[in-house]
Amino acid sequence: MNNTDALREENTLKLLFTYSLPMIIGLFVGASYNIIDRAFIGHGVGDIGIAGIAISFPVMMMGIMAFANLIGTGATALTSIRLGENNNNEAERVMGNALTLLILVSVGFIVLFWIFLDPILAAFGANEEILPHAVDYTRIILLASIFMIVGSGMNNFIRADGNPKKSMFTLLIGSILNVILAPIFIFGFDWGMKGAGLATGISQLISFIWVMSHFFTGKSVLKIGLKNMRLSGHLVGRIFALGGGSFITQMATSVMMIVMNNVMLNHGGSTAIAGMNVVNAVQTFIMLPIWGISLGIQPIIGYNFGAGNYKRVKSILVSAMVLSTVIAVVASLFIYFIPGSLVAIFNQNEELIQFGSHAMVIFLFFTPLLGLQIVGAGFFQALGKAKQSIFLSLIRQVLILIPLMLILPPFLGLKGVLISGPISDFCSAAISVTFVVFSLKQMQKEMIQEQDPGSRTKSADFHESNT
Structure with missing residues (x-):
């Protein structure tokens, strides 16, 4: 039994942990690396270095990861479905198109940002003091962005190929190597911001080599071929449509943070x-394992x-929703009972602890429902249902949270921002569950129709119309 056969035959609960746990570990390691990397820069370069990273991060990393996920997750969803249909040739064609798109996006990204880097960084808040440090770091990251975008995007196909642990090692290799190289370059060679950027670039190059080598081994089901890299308009459209949910989620997070910061500044100040x-x-820390579950189940559901x-699709979905909800409920106990202690981890200022603990209890009140919306959106992406996936990715932040943060504060002040969180969480979870239940009922009708080919219902087109 090869790795993809396990997707068809292995116990669904075991598959859930096999595919989700490596993603969760990788996401946590990546998040920890970001914190450690900033600590090195803070000690080696100073506050001005941290400010430079803060300016560069939204411009570069969010853009890089957003485009990598747009192409990688969209193409992987379609690839998993084709593998489940035993159509390996078409699966490889999807992957080949994705690789071409990743390369083209990388080159375009590098050229555009290289030419307009200074004004872009200035537009995101870099003053004359911060700009040189941000430029030193970002130019090196730019040169390495092709390895980041292609490596991160193609890593999704390693999971689709039935190798979740190897996909996890991609994240571990880059993060651990960066943590080793950063202090050497920053402190040992005294290269400052350039050293930090170089450490990241080298780490991503090694991760890229690790990822691409997978597809040239005899153990890989999916193979890279030049003939499959010729772009197909139909496939490109499907890839962008299916990856739209992930792309929108990352972009919406950036917009939400900008809106929230401005509203909080106007109504409450720096504290x-x-x-x-x-x-x-x-909240991000809580969502990491839920994101890991959502990403982990997609190749299983798609296949x-x-x-x-x-029946296996329903089984893995229900298990994922239950597990993500249990994680969110456990996390909520800390939010409800020791919010002050959580805030104190970040800062010991009494005024900040008092406001932060109050805000946390209100804004994150419906945290137990987060998994329903996140897993629900991932479920539809795995099915190849782009419209539903994009809509569910939009509702929480773009359609509900951001409008509420703009509408309520003029009447309720800071309280308006705080209550916008639970309202958006509850509404988005309710809508997601409604969509999921309807989809499962459609699947049930499809099963009945397949057992009785003489009966024809609307659900007979359920599978074909979404792949």
């Missing part, structure tokens, strides 16, 4: 901004959906 940033950091194993 309010700091407090809500702590709240968002805690079994393509194979017509709808």
Whole structure:
């Protein structure tokens, strides 16, 4: 039994842990690396170095990861479905198109930002003091961005190929190597911001080599071929449509943070901004394992959906929603009972602790429901249902949270920002569950129709219309 056969035959609960746990570990390691890397820069370069990273991060890393996920997750969803249909040739064609897109996006990204880097960084808040440090770091990251975008995007196919642990090692290799190289370059060679950028660039190059080598081994089901890299308009459209949810989520997070910071500044000042940033950091930490579950189940669901194993699709989805909800409930106990202690991890200022703990309890009140929306959006992406995936990715932040943060504060002040969180979480979870239940009922009708070919219902086109 090869790795993809396990997707069809292995116990679904075991598959859930096999695919989700490596993603969760990788995400946590990546998040920890970001914190450690900033600590090195803070000690080696100073506050001005941290400010330079803060300016560069939204411009470079969010853009890099957003485009990598746009192409990588969209193409992987389609690839998993084709593998489930035993259509390996078409699966490799999808992957080949994705590789071409990743390369083209990388080159375009490098050229555009290289030419307009200074004004872009200035537009994101770099003053004359910060700009040189931000430029030193960002130019090196730019040169390495092709390895980041292609490596990160193609790493999704390692999971689709039935190798979740190897996909996890991609994240571990880059993070651990960066942590080793950064202090050597920053402190040992006294290269400052350039050293930090070089450490990241080298780490991503090694990760890229690790990822690409997978597809040239005899153990890989998916192979890279030049003939498959010729772009197909139909496939490109499907890839962008299916990856749109992941792309929108990352872009929406950036927009939400900008809106929230401005609203908090107008109604509460710097303490309010700091407090809500702590709240968002805690929420992000809680969401990491849920994101890991959502990403982990996608190759399993996509493969079994393509194979017509709808009972397994339902089983893995229900297990994922239950597990993500349990994680969120446990995390909520800390939010409800010791919010002050969580805020104190970030800062000991009494005023900040008081506001942050109050804000955390209110804004994150419906944290137990987070998994329903996140896993729900991932479920539809895995099915190849682009419209539903994009809509569910939009509702929480773009359609509900951001409008509420703009509408409520003029009437309710800071309280308006705080209550916008639970309102958006509850509404988005309710809508997601409604979509999921309807989709599962459609699958049930499809199963009945397949058992009785003489009966024809609308659900008979359920599979074909979404792949």
